[in-house]
Amino acid sequence: MxxxxxxxxxxxxxxxxxxxxxxxxxxxxxxxxxxxxxxxxxxxxxxxxxxxxxxxxxxxxxxxxxxxxxxxxxxxxxxxxxxxxxxxxxxxxxxxxxxxxxxxxxxxxxxxxxxxxxxxxxxxxxxxxxxxxxxxxxxxxxxxxxxxxxxxxxxxxxxxxxxxxxxxxxxxxxxxTQPSPGFSQLWLQPQGPTTTAAPETAQLGVYSDEDATRQFRVEVRPDGEPTQTWSFSLDPGDSWQQSVDVPGDARTVALLFRGSDPTPYRQVWTSP
Incomplete structure (x- = not known):
């Protein structure tokens, strides 16, 4: 076998x-x-x-x-x-x-x-x-x-x-379910015409649409004037506003910083 x-x-x-x-x-x-x-x-x-x-x-x-x-x-x-x-x-x-x-x-x-x-x-x-x-x-x-x-x-x-x-x-x-990135808004809106040398009032504001609570810093730099600075934190959906004086015959720049980042996140300005 x-x-x-x-x-x-x-x-x-x-x-x-x-x-x-x-x-x-x-x-x-x-x-x-x-x-x-x-x-x-x-x-x-x-x-x-x-x-x-x-x-x-x-x-x-x-x-x-x-x-x-x-x-x-x-x-x-x-x-x-x-x-x-x-x-x-x-x-x-x-x-x-x-x-x-x-x-x-x-x-x-x-x-x-x-x-x-x-x-x-x-x-x-x-x-x-x-x-x-x-x-x-x-x-x-x-x-x-x-x-x-x-x-x-x-x-x-x-x-x-x-x-x-x-x-x-x-x-x-x-x-x-695509996630949308968070963002923040910055604005500087004059309340009246800026055609004279007298200071004018402007409305400075920040709106947060981030995904979590964030720390912000805002700097306003009028031409030839000292810089004004504010630091605050915002929850998602919150806003912050402040009245500031801007010169009517000079350029004013507002910068928004997020956290400790030294690079401006948003930048707006007024023209004379």
């Missing part, structure tokens, strides 16, 4: 624990304070790319389509890895966008650290038994009178629809 080769049986012994462990270690490393530049930036790129773009999709592909060799070729595994990874990224973006912390690097890493072990456990359970490529409910033996498509094609079609729907949903959510 001759010996029989068992390539498929040997391929089933390929454990999914290795990519899961590597992914968990990479995620923990990305959570450490590596620094934004230099060696830390290089480490984040080298470790982060496979952690985000390869490992989650590969482990998910092992859970969806267990085994290798006769049941799943290398090309099929690569296609499944890329497709599932893209689908995971789109769905994760939609999920993180509605959470309080939003889309941040830390939230991405934490979510993928949760996905990797769950998908690894599912893949391990499915690859223990001999019937790992198809489920009983999708077997044609249950539906002899209907020509059902192969389960693998159904999964590919479902993944394609899910990716397209998630991409459309992400585009709609992004279009409706």
């Amino acid at each position: 001759g010996l029989r080769s068992r390539p498929t049986r040997l391929s089933r012994r390929t454990t999914v624990a290795a990519p899961v462990v590597v992914g968990m270690l990479a995620g923990v490393l990305l959570l450490l304070p590596l620094g934004p530049d230099g060696v830390g930036g290089v480490v984040r790129i080298v470790v982060g790319l496979p952690f985000v773009l390869v490992l989650p999709g590969y482990v998910l592909s092992r859970a969806v389509l267990p085994g290798t060799g006769a049941s799943c070729s290398v090309l099929q595994r690569v296609c499944w890895t890329l497709a599932l990874d893209m689908a995971l990224l789109v769905v994760s973006a939609l999920l993180l966008n509605v959470l309080p912390n939003g889309l941040t690097g830390t939230s991405w890493v934490v979510l993928l650290l949760l996905v990797l072990p769950v998908a690894g456990v599912v893949a391990h359970v499915r690859e223990r038994g001999p019937g790992r490529a198809r489920t009983v409910l999708l077997s044609r033996a249950w539906w002899p009178t209907i020509q059902w498509p192969a389960p693998r094609r159904l999964l590919i079609a479902g993944a394609t629809v899910a990716i397209a729907g998630a991409a459309i949903g992400l585009a709609l959510v992004s279009a409706t």
